[in-house]
Every structure is written in structure tokens, then in C-alpha cells.
Amino acid sequence: MKYAMVIDQTRCIGCSACTVTCKGRYEEASFGVLRTRMLEYQTGTFPNVRLAYRKQACMHCFEPKCLPACPVKAIFRVEGSNGGMVDIDIETCIGCGMCVRACPFGAPEIDDKRRKSEKCTFCDKQVLRGKTTYCADACPVGAIAFGERDKLIADAQARVKALKAAGRTKAALFGKDSTGVMLIIDGDPKDFGLPTDGFDVSSLNWLASPFSGVMIAAAIGGAGLARYSERVKEVEAKEGK
């Protein structure tokens, strides 16, 4: 079975039920460090304004940019998930922030207190036991679908077709060929801070809205790089290199 999730952003009300449920279940991370966040995007000029939300979390890419970027090989594809799930071995993780730098979706976040990278694990321990993800279970409006990939894609394409028929001509399924988590969006990917051309980082709008979630940009940049070289030295010292 090839697991996947489809998040229908055209149903999403931006309430953050997914965020509090996820954080309540995975409490190890420090206050404010979240595996899934809600971002609000507004585009246009009054009164012709579009407002939409994006559930921002690991997209579980088929070719995760974070995986080769990790200097200690803490990031791995989950066995038995047929490539759809990407996890971090938290014991191995050194919290250097290279995954944060590499990710085109702004998903992982460094927990400074624990010096660990924190990101969505696709609830792999739940899923491999035949259960659904906590966020999909929680969503009060049924915007998060979890299940078998081909079935989800078929359902999502039907939904996109219905949206288009209702006049939402820009409706599209994002990530059909590239990510374990797909999004139904109504608009240009760039309006949701998503890469428009493959995983083109340059198109990202990192600071879409400071009030809808957590500032993610702070995790990258100079501090992250300094920490990286510091950690590499630590690891090398530990391993007697």
C-alpha cells in the first residue's frame, strides 16, 4: 500500500485543530516548535481579495531535498511506506538546520532547546499499525484525507473537476507526481508560498503572515550555518576523528 495524504485547502477553515492535535500528541518539542502550522495568505487589492490557508508541514517528497542535505544521515525514507514517508532519526539528529535550509516548503524547524530538528513524521508509527494520521482524524471539516495514494488522487481529481465546473478555474492538485502529501489549491502555487517550478526555493514567500503560525525564516541564515559547523566538529570529536 502506498500511503498518502491530500489536504483540501479549499475546504480548510484555518482553525488549527490539526496543529493543536499534533502538538498535543507529540509533546517532546519545546513551546512554539510545531510539526504542522497554519499559514494565511491574502492576495489581491481591496475589494478583490483572495484569502486562503495552507497547512504547512513536511510534504514527504519522493526526492526529499533534506535527505541528502543531512550531514549525519538522520533523515530516511520509512520502510514499508513505498517511498511516501520521510522521517528523522531523532537520536542521530544534531539539530544543525541543514534540512531547514534545504526544504522548499519551510517544513522542518529547529528546536533550539533540544538541539533537534522537528518535523511531521506522517504519524508513521500510527500509520504502519493501520491507523490514520492524527491530523486527518482531527480535522472537523474533513479537509485532510489519508489513505491509499491512487484512490486519494482519483478523489482529489474529481474534486478539482467539480471546483473548476463551479467557476474556480485555477483549482489544481499540487504534488501529484512528487510528494506524499498533496494539496488541493485554488490559485497559483506561489500564492500559497509553494514552489512553482519543481522545488524552486527562490519562489517561496517565507513571511506570508506572521500571525497565522510561527515565523519560520528565523531558523535559517547565519545562525544555522554557525551551528552546523559547530555540530560537525562535535560529532567528529565524539567519533574520534
Place this chain on the structure above:
Amino acid sequence: MVTEKHTFCNVCSANCAMKAQIVDGKIVAIKGNPDDQVGRGKLCVKGYSAWKMVYDPQRLKFPMKRTNPEKGPGVDPGFVKISWEEAFKLAGDRFRELSAKYRPESIVVACRPQDFAVRWAKAMGTPNLSRHHDTCYTTHDAMWRVTVSGTARPWTHDLENARYILSFGWDQPSKGKNMAARQYVNALAKGAKAVVVNPLLTATGAMANEWIPIKPGTDLAFILAMINIIIEENLYDKDYVEKYTTGIEDLKKAVKSYTAEWAAGITDVDAATITRIAREFATTKPAVIPSHKRDAGGPNYDNGWRVAYGFIILNALVGAIDRPGGVIFERNMKLPNLDTVFPPPEYPKNTAGRFDGGEKNKLFGSTAKYGNVVLADAILSGKPYPLKGLFVRKYNVLGFPNAPRFVEALKKLEFIAVADIMPTEIVQMADVVFPEPHFMEVEAMSNRTYNAHYPQVAYSAPVIEKLGDYKGFGSIVIGIAKAMGLGDYFPDGVNGIRLMDEQLKANGYSLDQLKASPNGLLGDPKPFTGREEFGTESKKIELYSKKLQDNGFDPFPAWKEKKEKPSKDYPLYMVITRHAAHRMSESHNNELVMQVAPECPVILNTVTAADLGIKNGDDVWVESKINKIKVKAHVVPGIRPDTVCVWHGFGHWSKDLPLAYGVGGNEGDLVYDLSAKALADRKDPTLSGLMSDMCVKVYKA
């Protein structure tokens, strides 16, 4: 090993049934109960995070008394731990002394409707029950009572079967409300059309087919024009109107001058759009105008009650009242109240009127669902008589209009007793504090009112052992009453558990049966049958109310402007909303909630912000005629340029709430409270406040 216990959410009055998952005696998560008609297996963000409050280390843990006579923000109350006996004796003695010295009506009991508290107040002989509904939804409640139901308003909508949903400020989906959001999203997915009239763009408007950013406080003009067009063009539901309403001919004459062109000049919405929406609303069936609390018909503006009446009229004209796809009266069990189950000894007679004069209102006065808007002024003015003692349950200072003035009023009282869960600002003003358990620690049942399509009660087991020395609210009230020598009103055996049992027995069930229910619920689905009669004297929906007229009010929602308009000094309208994750100010120290909504911005239009030299994230002052608050600016295109929106209820000054302390500002500081005279002069049959009827200026801090 995970065990599950049935309970229901008590964050809001929806009471969605839920299952608490417990590992080693500790709650690890909560889930919805799939058999529940309200939540249908899901909860909202507030419900999912509610359990975190149970483990808040700042929770009140035992009864306390104050040792520092000085009161106010920044003053340490010097609380010391006392026994329950001492707490009851202290409160009982002080209330008895005040009652003897100043008369019984000098004591005010401020809490949500609760049978034990009502009996206690009556037994003391005070008419002064003070409640928050005048800041929340009295406009709707009173207008339904007068013109449709004879009792209260309906709380259920059948949006999933609606084809046309017209919102005037109704915004429950963006506030995360489980049942409303689910129904709205499902209705749209099924092809219903939605039009959202709101100065602020939120998820509700964003999902709709149209967002119409109307000028704040002018919805009444839009509505009157719609009524006029629908009647004039003969588009109303003839069968329904003829069979179930009175007054169509009088109404027709009354609204004749309210044309779409007239409304366009007031609302900033063009006449063609108003006309089109009136026609669409009347010809797409079923159509509905949903309403909840602080929508355009809430107690926000001077004309709020007229808007609430307008919603009723429009819904009646299209046959949407108590019909599929419309506004539905809840089909819940009829539970006898405390006085019916356990008749009290005769109450003492007291001819004194209320502090706010509300009893003079013959339409709504007897409900006592008001008072908080006037309370501060009544205390400070000493009119109509001195108020000296106050009992408060879970009403925080920040929820009162003009909160700083309310604090000044509290300082003037001789004695304040508070029952609460968290050490909020009202607790900081208390002389004695009674700690209550969290809803996860008590046994309870809920009859439900929101989304009740058939009678279904939910059971709440004590999910965990109480984590502190707590007593339930009924026991607290009884303890104080007994200490006052009013024990005759609460003989042994009169308690909440027996009351529940008797209430269920009156419906052919029992508490044991409810406890034994495998899904924590009792009551089977029943097919819907719409009402044939309503609760007015005519048994019909009154589109032109003689009853209002006889009591000195306009018989129909004649046009009236909101009170305050933008001026040179205060050039911006202000509207209020909140993040979906927050429940008033109660969730501001909840660790889970504060990670997703840690701030309370003022929302400004991009152009307005640029004119004021304000950038996204700047600290700014928002100032009304009475107070100012410092908050962060959130700059977006999705709000009218002449309007700002502030999130509700931050600005905590209790240092015992470390996550909330000092964050943002309380928009209630900007809101005007009223004197009893000002309230009477407004000629508002619903005794409501003016929670958004003010203008503000915004400038960089």
C-alpha cells in the same frame, strides 16, 4: 494501555460529545464521539486543546482568602489557603451582614444561568442576577421571544440542506465552530451558493461565492431594502407567509420607502447588487440567513436588535423558520428545572427593582439575561441604590465593556467572592476564592442546544480524579447559602446528581441508564417535522409586532443609524473577531492554544496602514474615546480601508497567568459601558450593549 471515557466538551455550549484517552491516569488526548449528532465524531480546535488546561500548573488548587485590603492591577492580593468550612463561613457571614446592613438587593450574583445560583439569589431576596448576554446575544434572543417563540431563540441550522446561505456578519466557520463549519463546508461542496456580507474577509467570506464588504453597522439598510424588494416583487413564499405569519400588509407599507438605491447610499453596496441578492435569496430554495451571537444582529450597534428582527422577517418571508434547510428550533429533551423537581420553601418578598431597571421591560425583563453592561455604572454611581457585595462565577474582568472602569467599580465593593478554575483578573480582585473542578473532573450531563435535531443527552464521567481540593459549583452555592442560614432551601438530597436523575426520569430515562450507555449517549434519531404553531399569542410569526408597539417600541425594524460615526479624531470603524483557537479570554493561558494564536493583532487594510506609516508587525495604539490599547498591526488587503478589526480579549494583568500576562491588549477596554438611564433612553427592547458601536484612531506606538 489506553482507556477511553465518555465526556462532553464544556468549552462552549455546543457540548460536543467526546472521548478522553487516558494512560496511567493522565489524559493524553481527546477525540470526538462518532455517535454524537452535534460533533459527529469531530471536535473543534478549542475542544481538542481543552484538556491542556486540566494540567495547567497555575490552576486554582484550594480555597483562599485575601489578606491585602488594597485591590487592583499590580496589587498582590496576599492570598492564603483556608479550609472549605472557613471559606463558606467567611462568604456566608459577609453576605449576611451586607444584606442586613444595606438590604438584600445590595448583593449581586453574576454568573451564567444556573439553577442553584438562581435559588440562592432568590432565597437571599436579591433581584440582582447579572449576566453577560447583553454583551453577547440578547438582541437575537429577545427578538425571537417577542416575535416568534415566546421563549428563546433557536440555535440549530440545517445548512447542509440549504441552497442559498446569506451571512450578515455570521462567521462561525472562521471561528472554528465544529458543527457550523462542517455544515457550511459540506453545503458549499454540494453546490449551495453563499454570500457573505462583512467588512472583514475571513474564511467564511473567502469560501463564499461573494464577499461583500459592507460599511459597518449598516446591514439594516441592506436588509430593509431586501424586505421591500421581496414583498414588492411578490417573491415571498405565499403559502408559508399566509399560514404561519401575521402582519405582511403592515410590513409592506412600512418598508415601502426603503429602496435599493436608498440602501446603496448608506451601505456602500450598489443598488444592483442588493436587488440581485434579494431576488436570489427569495427564489433559491431553501435559502437561509444563519445567525449566532456577535454577527451583524448581535449587540454590537445601536440598531442591532432591528437587524436581529430583520433576520427573522427575511427568514420567514422565504419560509426558512423551522423548515429543512433553515433555522431550526432545537429538538432536545424538556428538562424540568430545580424548582419543579424540588419545590423550594416560599422565597422572601422584595419589591426592590433591579440595579439596571431591566424588570421594567415587560418583553424580556423576566429572563434576567442581561446586566453586565450596566453593572460598573450602578456600583460607581450608587444608583438606584448602593451595591455592596458581589458573587462572580467565571466572568472575567476583561469580558466587561470598559474593563478598566469595571475594575474601579470592583474596588468600591465591600466584599467579592469568586468561583473559578484559573487565577484570572476577577480572582485577583476577590476577597474569597472558591476553586472549581475542570469539566473533565466532574460527572455531568448535557441536553445540548446547538445542532439538536432530535433529543439526545450526553454523559460526562469524571475522566480523572480531581487534581486539587475542589467542589462543584452546586456544592459551592449550597455551602455559602447554608452558612448564611438559608439551609432550608437546600435540604439534604437536593443536589446536582439527583436533579439530573429526576430530569431524565421526566423523559422516561434515568441517570443509571445514561451511565450504562455504551456510547455515552441516550436518545434515538427522529424524523424532522416542522412546527405548525409558534409561541406568540397569535401562534404565528409576527412580521409587524403589535406587542413591540404596545410596549413603546417600533413595531418593525425601522431604519436607525448606528450611534457613532467616524470623526476627525476617531476616523476608523472598529469591528471585533477572534482566532478560532480561543474561547473568549479563558484559553489565554492554555499552552497548546497559545502556540498557535499567541497574539491579538489589530487588522488594518494595506492602504490605511500605508497612510498611517504602519508596517505589518508594528506595535500600534488603538484608541477610542475612553481608553487605548497597544497591539501589533496585521496588514492585509481583506478589510475595508475605513475599518479596523481587533481580536477579542487579551490584555491580561494577572501575573498568575504567565503565558497570557502582558500579551496584547483587551479590546473591551475600548468598548463603552452604559448607565441604566442610557440603556433605557436607547429604547432597545432587548436591553443590549453597544459592543462595537464606537470609532477609533490607530497610530504607531
